[in-house]
Amino acid sequence: MSTKNLDNFKESGDYIQSLERGLQVIQAFSQRHKSLTVTEAANLSGLSRPAARRILLTLEHLGFAESQNGVYSLTAKVLSLGYSYLSSNNKWSIAQPIMTEFVRQTEESCSISILDGKDILYVARVFTKRIMSINLDVGSKLPAYATSMGHVLLANLPEPELETYLDTMDFQRFTDKTITNKEEMREKLQEVRDRDWGGVDQQFEEGLRSIAVPIRDRTGKVIAAINCSAHAGRISKKKLREEFLPLLRTTAEQVGEALESGNRPTY
Amino acid sequence: MSTKNLDNFKESGDYIQSLERGLQVIQAFSQRHKSLTVTEAANLSGLSRPAARRILLTLEHLGFAESQNGVYSLTAKVLSLGYSYLSSNNKWSIAQPIMTEFVRQTEESCSISILDGKDILYVARVFTKRIMSINLDVGSKLPAYATSMGHVLLANLPEPELETYLDTMDFQRFTDKTITNKEEMREKLQEVRDRDWGGVDQQFEEGLRSIAVPIRDRTGKVIAAINCSAHAGRISKKKLREEFLPLLRTTAEQVGEALESGNRPTY
Incomplete structure (x- = not known):
């Protein structure tokens, strides 16, 4: 489907609005909203109360949600939707051995993410030991503005998209060091663009620092x-920048090449 | 909603069939079916071709699928659906520190799964190093009949449900040792029930053996x-049974207790 058709598609007879709404309601559940009443689900997903109610009842019937006294929560079956992607078209698994080699050399964790709305979405991850207080499996999301990968991805957005992002961003202060205003963010992203790498030092979580570089395709x-x-207590910013950054750049190049050749049709 | 109401729900005006169909189409993608044409998606999910087409077009419009020359595949955005569960109602995360202690003592991997249709669905996982040829993150599924956790879960099904499972099972031979017939399976499950633990020795993958025990609630x-x-080359069956099994039973009890207390309302 061409981009033009995609734009008009929502008005076409082929569009299934209730599928969009159902997926919206699933995504309304989050760390902040672990369980939802019909009214809360309606408010969070921008639906009417009757529409949200029918969706929650259907999800419950299908085993994707459960309810107690009118309060709904998701079930583990929702995980199996993500598995449909992981088992079918997970092109990122090709990066796993390359990342493992990086982790072997640095003894630190390595992740790949893409931008999904205002968040970064983890698509591959190799870690040594858990150093963060939250679980960051593949499929996890973090706010782009507070992470080094987010900075890299935002810095490489087309200007109009970046402006929309900055204009609609709802900055949250995770630590003393989190960047929480648009102007400071714009400056930071210019710096990231200029030197072609991103770094955060305890902006998302105390004691955690990270550096990130882009993965590029052939073009x-x-x-x-x-x-x-x-x-942060173990690895200095200097060590990250001088020792790990060059290694990370090489790793990024290798992943980019592996993705290209993995995607190349065989003749 | 009571069980009775759930049964009648599909006939009620509240049921949203297109949401069920949409989720079916997402789940039609798998390791065996990495990308699908409209006709293949229709066949796998039991839908008409026009219905499958509308769903795929809608998923593409929403960014959950992409297409090339009429062949559809899922995008990483599908992962974020699973994350809605992981970040909201993941009661299994309470088991993580207990499992980590088991892994520290045994230096082997530890996982928790539940039954999802004919498969086991991984809900928590702590591993030392990757020993399997496939990726088994949380959200992954494996056929219940070929895994030790599957044996434990099947052995504890009510009799009629187990019979339905065995009658409709489509056994696949993964290795020489995979159990592939109903009678042998029934006997194996009786053994698992009697001794209250399950074990497979290279029935799913060469070189991999595992033991499993049930996690029970208060009742x-x-x-x-x-x-x-x-x-299998590193840990003997004897060691698994004599050293790791008692430790795994203790771990299971601790997880059961943690789940109960984690769910207990505070007064």
């Missing part, structure tokens, strides 16, 4: 970001 | 299975 287009995250 | 009901999987 030079940024398709993802790759990072190295480390315990 | 004694089996709510999940927990396993220890190890490289």
Whole structure:
């Protein structure tokens, strides 16, 4: 389908609005909203109360949600939707051995993410030991503005998209160091663009610092970001920049090449 | 909603069939079916061609699928659906520190899964190093009949449900040792029930053996299975049974208790 057709598609008879709404309601559940009443689900997903109610009842019937006294929560079955992607078209698994080699050399964790709305979405991850207080499996999301991979991905957005992002961003202060205003963010992203790498030092979580570089396709287009995250008490900013950054750049290049050749049709 | 109402719900005006169909189409993608034409998606999900086409077009419009020359594949955005569960109602994360302690003591991997249709669905996982040829992140599924956790979960099904499972099972031979007939399976499950643990030795993958025990709630009901999987060349069956099994039973009890207290309302 061409881009033009995609734009008009919502008005076409082929569009299934209730499928969009159903997926919206699933995505309304989050760390902040672990369980939802019909009214809360309606408010969060911008639907009418009756529409949200029918969707929650259907999800419950299908085993994707459960309810107690009118409060709904998701079930583990929702995970199996993500698995449909992981098992079918997970092109990022090709990066796993390359990332493992990076982790072996640095003894620090390595992740790849892409931009999904205002968040970065983890698509591959190799870690040594858990250093963060939250679980960051593949499929996890973090706000782009507070992460090194987010900075790299935002810095490489087309200008109008970036402006929309900055204009509609709802900055949250995770630590003393989190960047929480548009102007400061714009400056930071210019710096990231100029030197072609991103770094955050305890902007998302105390004790955690990370650096990230872009992964590019053959044409030079940024398709993802790759990072190295480390315990701030163990790895200095100097070590990250001088020792790990060159290694991370090589890793990013190798992943980019592997993705290209992995995608190349065989003749 | 009571069970009775759930049964009648599909006939009620509240049921949204297109949401069920949309989720079916997402789940039609798998390792065997990495990309699908409209006709293939229709066949796999039991839908008409026009219905499957509208769903795929809608998924593409929403960014959950992409197409090239009429062949559809899922995008990483599908992962974010699973994340809605992981970040909101992931009661299994409470098991993580207990499993980590088991892994520290045994230096082998530990997982928890539940039954999802004919498969086991991984809901928590702590591993030392990757020993399997496939990626088994949280959200992954494996056929219940070929895994130790599957044996434990099947052995604890009510008799009629187990019979339906066995009658409709489509056994696949993964290795020389895979159990592929109903009678042999029934006997194996009786053994698992009697001794209250399951074990497979290279029935799913060469070089991989594992043991599993049930996780029970306060009433004694089996709510999940927990396993220890190890490289067959490194860990003998005897060691698994005599050293790791007692430790795994203790771990299972601790997880059961943690789940109960984690779910207990605070007064």
